[in-house]
Amino acid sequence: xxxxxxxxxxxxxxxxxxxxxxxxxxxxxxxxxxxxxxxxxxxxxxxxxxxxxxxxxxxxxxxxxxxxxxxxxxxxxxxxxxxxxxxxxxxxxxxxxxxxxxxxxxxxxxxxxxxxxxxxxxxxxxxxxxxxxxxxxxxxxxxxxxxxxxxxxxxxxxxxxxxxxxxxxxxxxxxxxxxxxxxxxxxxxxxxxxxxxxxxxxxxxxxxxxxxxxxxxxxxxxxxxxxxxxxxxxxxxxxxxxxxxxxxxxxxxxxxxxxxxxxxxxxxxxxxxxxxxxxxxxxxxxxxxxxxxxxxxxxxxxxxxxxxxxxxxxxxxxxxxxxxxxxxxxxxxxxxxxxxxxxxxxxxxxxxxxxxxxxxxxxxxxxxxxxxxxxxxxxxxxxxxxxxxxxxxxxxxxxxxxxxxxxxxxx
Numbered sequence: 001x002x003x004x005x006x007x008x009x010x011x012x013x014x015x016x017x018x019x020x021x022x023x024x025x026x027x028x029x030x031x032x033x034x035x036x037x038x039x040x041x042x043x044x045x046x047x048x049x050x051x052x053x054x055x056x057x058x059x060x061x062x063x064x065x066x067x068x069x070x071x072x073x074x075x076x077x078x079x080x081x082x083x084x085x086x087x088x089x090x091x092x093x094x095x096x097x098x099x100x101x102x103x104x105x106x107x108x109x110x111x112x113x114x115x116x117x118x119x120x121x122x123x124x125x126x127x128x129x130x131x132x133x134x135x136x137x138x139x140x141x142x143x144x145x146x147x148x149x150x151x152x153x154x155x156x157x158x159x160x161x162x163x164x165x166x167x168x169x170x171x172x173x174x175x176x177x178x179x180x181x182x183x184x185x186x187x188x189x190x191x192x193x194x195x196x197x198x199x200x201x202x203x204x205x206x207x208x209x210x211x212x213x214x215x216x217x218x219x220x221x222x223x224x225x226x227x228x229x230x231x232x233x234x235x236x237x238x239x240x241x242x243x244x245x246x247x248x249x250x251x252x253x254x255x256x257x258x259x260x261x262x263x264x265x266x267x268x269x270x271x272x273x274x275x276x277x278x279x280x281x282x283x284x285x286x287x288x289x290x291x292x293x294x295x296x297x298x299x300x301x302x303x304x305x306x307x308x309x310x311x312x313x314x315x316x317x318x319x320x321x322x323x324x325x326x327x328x329x330x331x332x333x334x335x336x337x338x339x340x341x342x343x344x345x346x347x348x349x350x351x352x353x354x355x356x357x358x359x360x361x362x363x364x365x366x367x368x369x370x371x372x373x374x375x376x377x378x379x380x381x382x383x384x385x386x387x388x389x390x391x392x393x394x395x396x397x398x399x400x401x402x403x404x405x406x407x408x409x410x411x
Contacts (some may be wrong), residue, residue: 003328003379004335005104008049008072009108009113010132011040012090013101040099041091045081047072050375051239052102056109056136057211057343057369062289062313063344063384064200065211065368066317067138070102081130082119088321093314100134100218103334104379107339109372111216112136121388137173140194144169148191155298156180156206160199160220169195175218182206182305185297187266195297205265205295207308211343214370221344231348231364233341235323235383238352243316243330243338245323246380248351252318256387258289259314263306265294280314289313319387320349320363327379338381343367364388 051071056068073164079085094117102110115134147168151159157180166173182205189198199220203210208219234242259280264272290307295301327335339346350362369384392408 001328001330003374003377004332006046006049006050006052006112006374006379007106008046008101009101009103011042011100011291012097013040013093013120018026039228042099042101045074048076048081049073050063052372052374054372055104056110056214056369056371057367057384059369060297061366061368062204062256064210067142068110068212070100070112072132074127074132076130079128079374081117081127083117085301085397092314100132102371104327104339104374105335106267106338108215108316109301110134110136110214111212113139113218114141115253118357120251130266136215137218138196138212141171141199141218142194144195146191146193146195146198147187148189149187151184151188154184156182156184156202156208156410158221159184159202159295160210161322163195163199163202164218171218173216173218176213176220178221180206180208180218180220180222181224182222183297185265185267186294187295200291201295202287204291205237207305209344214342216291225344229345233337233345234348236327236350238350242348242350242361243325243334248320248349250318251321252316254284254316256289256313257284257316258309259284260286260288261306262288262290262292262309263294263302263309264292265302267297268299272301273299273306275303275306275310277310277314284316317387320351320365320385322369322382322384323349324380324382328377341370341383343370346388347383368392371378 004307051073052070054068054070058065062399069177074081080090081094082088083092085091088094096114096116098114100110100112100114101108112134114132115135118131119132120129120131141325145168146163149166152164158179160177162383164175184202199210203220207223209219211219213219227390235245236242237245237248259275261276279349292303294305296305325338327338330338345367346364347367348362348364350360352360365385366388367383368386371382373380
């Protein structure tokens with residue numbers, strides 16, 4: 001077995017023979033009969049790549065998902081990626097914001113844009129190494145702001161679509177908006193509001209997920225998508241029945257312990273909703289979670305969100321927080337399964353013990369972070385997890401979860 005085949009593609013503005021492209025309304029490149037039609041051409045730079053590292057997801061489940069980043073070390077003795085080299089076939093288009101796509105085993109594992117070309121000139125030309133830093137489409141949203149507007153009361157998913165299609169935003173990338181369960185109020189958005197910050201607040205008001213997928217799709221998922229979770233990938237230490245891992249991390253602390261919760265939205269600007277658990281406070285002392293800028297439309301929904309947070313975090317939970325996997329040790333089929341697992345997918349993680357009781361523990365978890373470390377002959381992936389809600393929620397017309405008086409209600 002060997003590591004999956006790496007492929008690194010970088011897009012350069014190009015025409016035939018990488019000539020000067022025709023650009024409408026451009027004083028230099030918009031002259032008739034002077035430029036040629038063209039666009040971005042994805043160029044395979046894999047043979048020059050020495051290493052790749054990718055980081056996507058978030059560090060803790062009550063935080064926002066971070067923008068996905070990638071870094072590549074590229075050996076460039078001929079200086080074709082040197083912006084100062086006028087003899088390069090890519091000149092003058094070695095610049096920031098070039099599109100990037102990284103694949104492993106034919107599976108897309110990262111999509112983004114170049115943010116920096118950092119050149120390290122060696123004593124000899126043959127020592128030239130370029131570090132290419134990349135960021136995903138969150139970097140676009142983070143640099144946009146909204147005009148003053150008051151949206152209608154609508155679902156959280158409709159609000160995401162509303163923002164992305166605003167004339168001052170007009171998000172150009174692909175996006176997927178799942179079904180949201182919360183209703184957001186008709187609260188004014190002030191001029192200059194950051195687009196990414198606002199969308200992340202929508203996700204918090206939903207208790208959902210907002211991230212960029214591995215193929216570059218801006219993805220919004222409502223909280224109901226992970227209720228009654230069913231695993232799509234299993235990580236095991238038994239050597240069969242799933243993906244074998246090298247190491248397993250777990251956590252049992254107060255990082256996600258909240259037993260006194262305050263929530264508020266403009267539905268009642270004067271009175272935050274407060275909920276707490278006396279038993280938890282007596283055991284662990286008061287641990288407060290405060291979110292006073294929610295967008296939920298009613299006081300009742302704001303209170304329900306607070307109760308949801310309290311119910312989920314009032315007691316510490318021992319949970320598996322991450323596994324590392326060496327893809328070079330896996331079969332091709334298992335490599336594809338591992339590489340195709342994206343953020344917010346459901347995973348089961350199993351740990352066996354040689355002493356003590358029980359002899360084995362399996363947890364069902366949400367994939368909240370993915371890191372790739374790729375060097376010649378090695379491809380290590382680290383998956384980080386967050387806990388699923390352990391209760392079974394009532395689901396209409398479901399033979400298991402639709403039985404009265406046996407399942408929980410979600411807000």
